[in-house]
Amino acid sequence: MKTKDVEALYQKFVLATYNRSPLCLVKGKGSKVWDLEGKEYLDFFPGWAVSGLGHCHPDVVNAIKNQARKLLHIPNNYYGLKQAQLAQKIAEKSFDGRVFFCNSGAEAMESAIKFVRKFGSASGRYEMITMDRSFHGRTLATLTATGQEKFHKGFEPLPEGFKQVPFNDFETLRQAIGPKTISIALELIQGEGGIRVADQDYVRKVRALCDERKMLLVFDEVQTGMGRTGKWFAYQHYGVEPDLMALAKSLGGGVPIGALVVNRKIKEEVLTPGTHASTYGGNPLVTAAGLAVFKAIQKEGLLRNAEEMGDYLRSKLLALQEKYSSLIQEVRGIGLMLGLELNQPGVEIVTAAREKGLLINCTQDRVLRIMPAMTVTKRQIDRGLRILDQVLGEVAR
Numbered sequence: 001m002k003t004k005d006v007e008a009l010y011q012k013f014v015l016a017t018y019n020r021s022p023l024c025l026v027k028g029k030g031s032k033v034w035d036l037e038g039k040e041y042l043d044f045f046p047g048w049a050v051s052g053l054g055h056c057h058p059d060v061v062n063a064i065k066n067q068a069r070k071l072l073h074i075p076n077n078y079y080g081l082k083q084a085q086l087a088q089k090i091a092e093k094s095f096d097g098r099v100f101f102c103n104s105g106a107e108a109m110e111s112a113i114k115f116v117r118k119f120g121s122a123s124g125r126y127e128m129i130t131m132d133r134s135f136h137g138r139t140l141a142t143l144t145a146t147g148q149e150k151f152h153k154g155f156e157p158l159p160e161g162f163k164q165v166p167f168n169d170f171e172t173l174r175q176a177i178g179p180k181t182i183s184i185a186l187e188l189i190q191g192e193g194g195i196r197v198a199d200q201d202y203v204r205k206v207r208a209l210c211d212e213r214k215m216l217l218v219f220d221e222v223q224t225g226m227g228r229t230g231k232w233f234a235y236q237h238y239g240v241e242p243d244l245m246a247l248a249k250s251l252g253g254g255v256p257i258g259a260l261v262v263n264r265k266i267k268e269e270v271l272t273p274g275t276h277a278s279t280y281g282g283n284p285l286v287t288a289a290g291l292a293v294f295k296a297i298q299k300e301g302l303l304r305n306a307e308e309m310g311d312y313l314r315s316k317l318l319a320l321q322e323k324y325s326s327l328i329q330e331v332r333g334i335g336l337m338l339g340l341e342l343n344q345p346g347v348e349i350v351t352a353a354r355e356k357g358l359l360i361n362c363t364q365d366r367v368l369r370i371m372p373a374m375t376v377t378k379r380q381i382d383r384g385l386r387i388l389d390q391v392l393g394e395v396a397r
């Protein structure tokens, strides 16, 4: 089979919900992937942040193999050893809290939405305020929470009780709060929204406002979490804690897992038995993988690597900005979650980079998103940036 044969099968049998590039990936190792024809690529956007440790990290692969030999799945009416240990690990590295496991980022945010609604039901409050250009998933509730019109169109009527305000604008947020508002949800770095970083001052004020009005603060760390920013979780750059945190993507190192972490400060038992569930949620296979992800990040010092390589990559991107000042407007982000805002659409650059063997992403039409694995090396960054330099050079000409 060739890539064009796979494409033909897709055209016939797979719903066309994605714009796919003509690339069929069949093998990966660290920051490298190979396509069906054997061509090698440097992957600077591994799995949309899922493969945070790079592709097929040996410890994650071994954990999956070992677990698969023992037990793949048990239902949640029994206890799972690895689920308990992973919950403990998440709480140890974030804040004192308890975890609900599900299978994706959208489900983690959906769980957060259900949690805050149930919490607010006693006082008749249900409204969640989210941010313009946010992204929280594609279920009906999470797409309504998502502050981008294009995801809403055609799916009306949308569930009630969501309101969007401009990101990083505290006054407007404060004024938007009404008697029905129970929570505020945000990403500390908007990923799909174009690598927009929340201001320090803003986040602290939002935390104080939630305390004052007895509202719950939800951080969606589905993309920012698990070390990508150089700390375990992006909120740790801000000196505040959320009431709820949603995780997914690189938590499983490549297998589907999501988690909602609830701060123990919330004393009420909100999601009592029978009020929320997930058949697969936190099963032995995926929680074994999650534990291996935590261990590998610690063992290999990957938080430090993410910080150091992030600084290095940023300095190289800033140099590119200087070189192509007519093309590149701004470089932003934290750690290995970086974006280049262009003065023109970026799709052509992404395509040209792919043809030269570098995988990157473009979001919000003009923002190139570069998020290498936390295991990335200086040499790989040099190689990737040489390709990007070439491509930008051709576009500038």
Ligand SMILES: *Cc1c(COP(=O)(O)O)cnc(C)c1O
Pocket: 103, 104, 105, 106, 107, 109, 135, 136, 137, 138, 187, 191, 192, 220, 221, 222, 223, 248, 249
């Ligand atoms: C990817 C993403 C989601 C949705 O996760 P899925 O696993 O695709 O459902 C939610 N929030 C943020 C911030 C994301 O980046």
